[in-house]
Amino acid sequence: MTFLLWILAVVLVVAGIVSIVRGQLLWGIVLIVVGLLVGPGGVSIFT
Template sequence: MEFILWIIAVILVVSGIVTIFRGAVLWGIALIVIGLLVGPGGVSIFT
């Protein structure tokens, strides 16, 4: 379960960075913040 959360967090952060480069800064920041909240290495909302 922890590995799956880590993978989801990485996907969210990377897609947030790509979104920022495409011009949607607020949406990209939101994706990065959600990725950091989901990730088991950060502040996980599931623990």
């Protein structure tokens, strides 16, 4: 479960960075924040 949350977090953060590069600043920031919440935050919540 922890490994899946980290994978999801990495995907979200990378998608956020790609969105920022493509000019969608707000959507990119949202994806990065959600990725950080799912990654370290989600791991600490679920374990």
